[in-house]
Amino acid sequence: ASFTISLHKVDNTTVVIKLRPGVSPSCRIRIKNVIRSDLKIKPGENVTFTFTCSTPEKYFIMEIQKNIDCVSGPCPFGNVHLYPPGLPRLNRTYIWDVKASTKAGLELKFSTPWLRQIQPGETCPDSISYNINSCIDKATVNIGTFCRNGSVSRVKLLGGVVMSLHLPWHSLLTTSGFNIANRASIKRLCIIESTLKGESSITLMSPNYPLGFPEDELMTWQFVIPSNMRASVFFHNYSLSNCERKEERVEYYIPGSPSNPEVFKLSDSQPANIAGSFNMSLQGCDQDAQNPGILRLLFQVVVQPPQVDENVTHLVDLSKEKNMTVTIHWEGWPSQMPLMSEPICLICKDPRTCDRVLTLASGAVYRISFLCKDLSRLRITAEKGIGCMDIRWCQRKIYSLSVPKAITRLPIQLHKFIWRLLATDLINIEITSSSLKLQQHVPEQRCNTSYSYSIVSATPETQLNVGVFCPGGSIEKIQMRNNITISLKTFGKGFINESIAQDLKMSFVPHIKDECTFTVSPNPEAKVYLQTPNWPYGLPPYVSISWFIVVPSKQTARLGFSKDRMGIACETGRAYVNIKEETLGAEETVRREDELLPQPRDMHHNFWVNISNCKPVDKTQLTLQFWVTFADKQIDLGIILAVVAGAGVLTAIGLTVCCVKKKKKKTQSPMVGVYNANVNTEMPGKKGLFGKGRQNNESHVYAVIDDAVVYGHLLKESNGSVAPEVDVYRPFDGPVGSLPPSPPPFSFRKDIKRSSSTEEEHPPLMDTDQDTYTFAHRKSGQSKDNGDANEKDKGNTSVPLLENREQDGLEE
Secondary structure, three states: OEEEEEOOHHHOEEEEEEEOOOOOOOOOEEEOOEEEOOEEEOOOOEEEEEEOOOOHHHOEEEEEEEEEEOOOOOOOOEEEEOOOOOOOOOEEEEEEEEEOOOOEEEEEEEOOOOEEEEOOOOOOOOOOEEEEEEEEOOEEEEEEEEEEOOOEEEEEEEOEEEEEEEEOOOOOOOEEEEEEEEEEOOOOOEEEEEEOOOOEEEEEEOOOOOOOOOOOOEEEEEEEOOOOOEEEEEEEEEEEEOEEEOOOEEEEEOOOOOOOOEEEOOOOOOOOOEEOOEEEEEEOOEEOOOOOEEEEEEEEEEEEOOOOOOOOOEEEEOOOOOOEEEEEEEOOOOOOOOOOOOOOOEEEEEOOEEEOOEEEEOOOEEEEEEEOOOHHHEEEEEEEEEEEOOHHHHOOOOEEOOOOHHHHOOOOEEEEEEEEEEEOOOEEEEEEOOOOOEEEOEOOEOOOOOEEEEEEEEOOOOEEEEEEEEEOOOEEEEEEOOEEEEEEEEOOOOHHHHHHHOOOEEEEEEOOOOOEEEEEOOOOOOOEEEEOOOOOOOEOOOOEEEEEEOOOOOEEEEEEEOOOOOOOOEEEOOOEEEEEEOOOOOOEEEEEOOOOOOOOEEEOOOEEEEEEOOEEOOOOOEOOEEEEEEEEOOOOHHHHHHHHHHHHHHHHHHHHHHHHHHHHHHHOOOOOOOOOOOOOOOOOOOOOOOOOOHHHOOOOEEEOOOOOOOOHHHHEOOOOOEOOOOOOOOOOOOOOOOOOOOOOOOOOHHHOOOOOOOOOOOOOOOOOOOOOOEEEOOOOOOOOOOOHHHHOOOOOOOOOOOOHHHHHHHHO
8 A cells, every 4th residue: 555645844744754673674665666764754745655565563663743933933822633644554653842932831731531650661551652851941851751541631841842642553543632832931840730530549750750850940740639538648769869059848838728838858758638639849959060969759649538537536555665666557568568559548646647657656645547448458566675784673573575455455456566675694584474374386286376476586696486386385484595586476356355365474584504494384184295496497506495394293294206316417516305304313314416315205203304406517407396295193003902911011010019018018117218429320321421330330239218218208199108100101391403404514425324225323322221220228237438439530420319417317
């Protein structure tokens, strides 16, 4: 097909057809018998041409430029037409270059659906775009690139303008969509008018964005908004230039405001909840010639109807709190930014100070309100610091780790509450949950509550993730070294009800030897799973962790490990597992990293489990998990029969002794008990503690005190007979150890004596071991001062049980 383009000279229009950049010249333009790759048609020319291919739109583009001179002659104001007609279907760009005096202003008025500004590099859905440039003297400023279907209804410019319209080859658009009008000087770079009729959100940018706004220039955005709507301004991206004089600022003119214009810095929180129309101006400054910097701005204006509860305020009383901040934000903050097209939720400290994120500090009372249709999209994140620099001032204080009611009363879901516990090196932290207790989140025993605690112990060099815990378990207490961060995270709306029973507390305690110590007090029917901190990455090198397991009375605990070996090889030091019951004479079970872990075993008393790490050879660190179950203590039938039989034998012996004593009492005169003051009366100890051996002294010989002793009146019952205590158990009431089993130092652990399945350690020699004592009747004429050698023994620190004068009286 052939095309004829005829241009009138008075139209001052030029048409250029040229190859698209980067396309091979497979298609050409034929004019009569001449083949060429481009074509330029000037004003007053008439040209007929054809293409050598059937799809010229793949190879060629077209520019139609019209020059309009408003300086030397009158301007053709009114609607702008797409001229000339009958052009080939190519991607084409219409350019209107209007030259005007800086003393006058030009107005580009767009027909509906108006325009929407886009960022550089962004494309329009229908591929139809407008570009506006302002020309002052020889300088050109890019006002912006726009798509159709927006809110920009007018653009007023100072001086000349270059207006471009880009149409794709398949577009059927026949009108330009704007007209040009003459206006008085606007005394600024430009004015962009946006008309927003209903609920909407628009994004606008400063001229030349993302490059710099012209030096010491002024421009204005006019927002036409119904009086029954509310508008809020948000700056999303901006930068400042280096000013020598003046100051870069934003000015608002708000009808009805008592302080027009209201001046803000670009770094300030911008006005929100504005009723009706308003103007916003951007003012530049005189920049440093050597280092000018860049002034640029990208912002958002959100228009929404007033909320039903716009005047409803919520009291947030933080006056009694210390070192705490409360941040109300959108869901996903700060990692995820909400889309600008999404409905916006605003939090307001006062009717005009609103933002998407609001932070409240402790020590004050706030009345906040919300501009939001759906409050479920908002969240609360709070943080509180508790510190101790001197144990004398904070050792007896108990701090509650519960969420304040000022937060739980808000109609916003709590996302996270963080406690940062800080102390010096010699002060440690103890966390307790006496009634709810804590459950460690492990694969075999997952938390299913509405909230959980994440506990992290940190130093400047290392960080130990103690674990994730939730209420309703067996852990009563956790003692930790270093600074601690506890993060309460909620899951769903059930937290408000479950949080009422929160009982987590903390206190500062003196230094502990282990990195972390757990006190576990399970329910009798519970099966408890416990694992080393920093799961699944493993304990850091040389870290020691202890668990103290409370075994309920009348029950037996069974302890087992989830795997056979520790699974590491040590480069330096040794890794150990120590198990020991908290009872006198209890055997300590020790296993090294190159040995099998103990098989499941029964524990009859409270016991300790200690796990200590070495420095492993490779990156594989120590991870261990163990479990504890409980069962009622079983009494063996054989033991019961033996006890009954023994009781019968003792009863028979007792009756026989009583009969013999009664018979002897009738025939014998009472014998007098004699006390030997020279005999060592210290409690017999282990062999080797006496200065002499037993064969060399009489420390084991006692005079017989018969049934009619002088002291008998103290032991007689009402009937006059002596009742000895037979087979009576006296429980031990003294203190027992409360510290975990101590693993040997790393430099000496290779020499430790370990227990195994085939070799048992002998218990230490007790005070009653194998020491026999001889009782004898005193013979007539025996020396009363027997044992002089023993009396001279330096080791004898005994005190006579009776004074000498009392002895004399007894003998008489």
